[in-house]
Amino acid sequence: MWSKASVRADAEVRTAQADVESRRQIVKTRITELLGIKYPILQGGMAWVAECHLAAAVSNAGGFGIIGAASAPPEVVKEQIRETRKLTDKPFGVNVMLMNPNAAQVAQIVVEEGVKAVTTGAGNPAQFMPLWKEAGVKVIPVVASVAMAKLMERAGADAVVAEGMESGGHIGSATTMTLVPQVVDAVSIPVIAAGGIGDGRGFAAAFMLGAEGVQMGTRFCVAKEAITHEKYKERIIRAKDIDSEVTGMSHGHPIRCIRNQMTREYVRLEKEGAGLEELEQLTLGSLRKAVMEGDVTGGTVMAGQIAGLIHKEQTCEEIIQEIMTDGSRLLGVEK
Structure with missing residues (x-):
């Protein structure tokens, strides 16, 4: 017969085993299962930054790399997909900007090239949902509100990225801290947190809010594998907590970037009541100038508020391992 001591010891072993398994589940979430990745970390689909080298490096490091299609011609997107596949045998995705006049062609290329998943922004992907779902493509829209998250779930989305206004580039009005838990409560599909996440503390906080993964953009902008101009990287690394600026509030299309000569001029014109056409002329091609040419004075240096926390250039492997560790x-779990 079993003694009370042996029964108690056996129960303690089972409890310990259950605890270990529970810890492992934090890394193995519905997002890692959905995308077939090791760690629940996605790289943002940043225009001009998120190309084949960065996407492949993130995927090779255990995360989910994403090619930012932005407004690129369809043939360029196809080339980027094929180049990424040469650099990694791990899953990766494409971010489809729905405002792109070529969005329909890009949507078709995603299917033809056998891309694992897409993230979408700047619109409703419902028109492409039947095409993607039939081909087995996982669809993960980026949302900035509970209403949009619910709409995307009804449309057949596999997960959503709840992106707070702390993020770089185009932003909504809710913060990550307030948006993520409300979206988690409103939908049954997995939620990925984005906006203001740049280290292990942000990762842990996102999970405490109910997210099952995180998406980061600014942190990967300074990755060694990123083609971002060194001056762009240096500007992010030198950024302070108060260096973030939001332009475009006057016409309903706010964009977060790092304050410079261009943003000051833009804000001045907005206050003076300048029209959308005049403002667009000021920023025409400005993101490309900053990312590719290193013009961090007159170009648009898109970056999130987390830039002030980023102090060095690292490989994608180093970034992901540091965050996971x-x-x-902080969550008291196994990596």
């Missing part, structure tokens, strides 16, 4: 420790 610190985040797992």
